Amino acid sequence: MRDNQYDNLVKKIKDEMDKQHITQKKLAEKLGKSQATVSKFFNGMTAEITARDLGIICKLLKKHPDELMSWSGVSGITGDTTAVNYSDSDYQSLENKLRIKGYKTHVFKSTEDAVAYIVDNCKHKSVGLGSSIAFGVMGLTDALEKENIHYSFASETGRVRSDKRSEVEAINSTFFILPISGMSFDTADMVNISASGSKIAGSLYCAEEIIFVVGKNKIAENLEKAIVNHKNGYVAKLVELGAGGFDTPCAKTGKCEGDCNSPDKICRIVCTYKAPPFNVACTVIIVKEDIGY
Numbered sequence: 098m099r100d101n102q103y104d105n106l107v108k109k110i111k112d113e114m115d116k117q118h119i120t121q122k123k124l125a126e127k128l129g130k131s132q133a134t135v136s137k138f139f140n141g142m143t144a145e146i147t148a149r150d151l152g153i154i155c156k157l158l159k160k161h162p163d164e165l166m167s168w169s170g171v172s173g174i175t176g177d178t179t180a181v182n183y184s185d186s187d188y189q190s191l192e193n194k195l196r197i198k199g200y201k202t203h204v205f206k207s208t209e210d211a212v213a214y215i216v217d218n219c220k221h222k223s224v225g226l227g228s229s230i231a232f233g234v235m236g237l238t239d240a241l242e243k244e245n246i247h248y249s250f251a252s253e254t255g256r257v258r259s260d261k262r263s264e265v266e267a268i269n270s271t272f273f274i275l276p277i278s279g280m281s282f283d284t285a286d287m288v289n290i291s292a293s294g295s296k297i298a299g300s301l302y303c304a305e306e307i308i309f310v311v312g313k314n315k316i317a318e319n320l321e322k323a324i325v326n327h328k329n330g331y332v333a334k335l336v337e338l339g340a341g342g343f344d345t346p347c348a349k350t351g352k353c354e355g356d357c358n359s360p361d362k363i364c365r366i367v368c369t370y371k372a373p374p375f376n377v378a379c380t381v382i383i384v385k386e387d388i389g390y
Contacts, residue, residue, distance in 0.1 A: 109165045111139060113158045127157050152233020183313060187282070188383060191316070194285035198372045200309075201380040208235045211384045215274060215308060216240045224248040225267030225304065227275025227296030231389045237274075251295040264295045273304035276389055277311045279323025286320050287311070287370040287381075290327055292363040301368075306378040309370075312388025320369070328353035328364055 114124065121139065125132040128150055155165065192202045205211040212235055224241065226232050229250050233239075241248050251267035267273070278290045287309060291297045300307050314330075317323035329352045345361050346354035353364075373379035 106165060107139060110154060110158070113160060113165070117158065119157065124154070124157065127153050152230040152238070155230070155234050156236070156239065183316070183385070188385070191280075191282065191285055191383060195381050198285065199379070200373055201378070202383070203380065204383045204385065206385050208384055208386055208388065211235070211310065211382050212237050212240050214382070216244055216246065218308075219272045219274075220244065220246060222246075222272040222306075223266075223270040225270030225273040225299050226250050227267075227273065227299055228389070231276045231310075232274070235388065251299045268295065268299040269303045270299070271305045272308075273299040273306070274308045274310065275300050277309050277315055278327040279320065280311050280316045281318070281320040281323055282316055283319050288320055288324055288327075289368045289370075290324070290364045291366040291368070294366045297366060297368045300370075301374060302377070304377065307373075307380070309379065309381045310388060311381060311383045313383070313385055314387040315389070316383075324367070325353065 114120075121135050122132050125135040128135065158165075188204045192204060195202045203211075203214060205214065215237060219241075224246055226238070226248055229238075238248070249263045249267040249270065251264045251273075275289070275296050277287045279288045280286070289297050289300070300309070315323065315327070317326055328347075345359040345363075346357050348361075
């Protein structure tokens with residue numbers, strides 16, 4: 098049975114489609130699914146929606162996931178919903194710290210500029226992506242397809258994962274791109290939090306080149322705050338989206354309640370990047386816009 102979170106999501110998607118005169122047939126074409134399958138979703142006969150589906154829907158409707166699911170943004174430094182504005186010198190300071198660690202770095206004003214850089218640098222290479230929602234909303238997947246660049250996903254959304262074959266292909270790509278869960282401003286250390294480890298696996302060894310993508314909302318005063326912000330933002334809301342099977346404290350309260358031992362716990366793996374792995378070219382892209390939740 099579907100819960101209120103799914104029902105609200107479906108209603109918002111349907112309302113937006115009606116406003117923009119987008120038919121279920123067009124949505125089905127974009128999703129690569131039958132119209133009957135899409136119709137079942139709208140009629141309440143199934144609660145299945147993958148991270149990839151959501152990314153495509155958001156792109157089609159020109160909406161951020163926050164607008165469809167009423168997820169609130171999480172501030173990097175204060176830990177509340179107040180937007181954080183960093184100065185040019187702040188970004189320069191982060192770049193310097195990252196370069197000392199051995200990363201190549203770039204700061205972009207917009208996601209469009211970041212996407213253009215990524216696409217230009219991964220032509221004629223196999224590409225693995227560590228996120229389907231974030232990169233779908235950014236427009237990266239569309240840009241890759243426009244340039245006929247093949248990509249595969251090693252992304253995860255709670256229990257919803259890319260198929261195993263796609264994950265293995267992505268993890269073994271020569272060019273792996275993934276968003277960062279959090280970055281500390283004081284040390285420029287980065288962290289990724291994962292349920293299954295697929296996106297983290299792609300960032301550790303097999304790829305010849307790795308690109309970490311950091312939105313300004315993922316930068317916190319220190320790593321501890323970055324982790325807390327991510328859990329209160331992404332992880333707790335992700336559990337809400339997958340509710341109707343998840344039984345965790347954050348599914349009930351909408352925020353992290355500490356180090357729970359629930360069987361449904363999804364913040365199972367925490368990987369800290371103190372420096373790039375040996376013998377792997379690593380680039381950190383910082384975008385002066387929010388990316389993800």
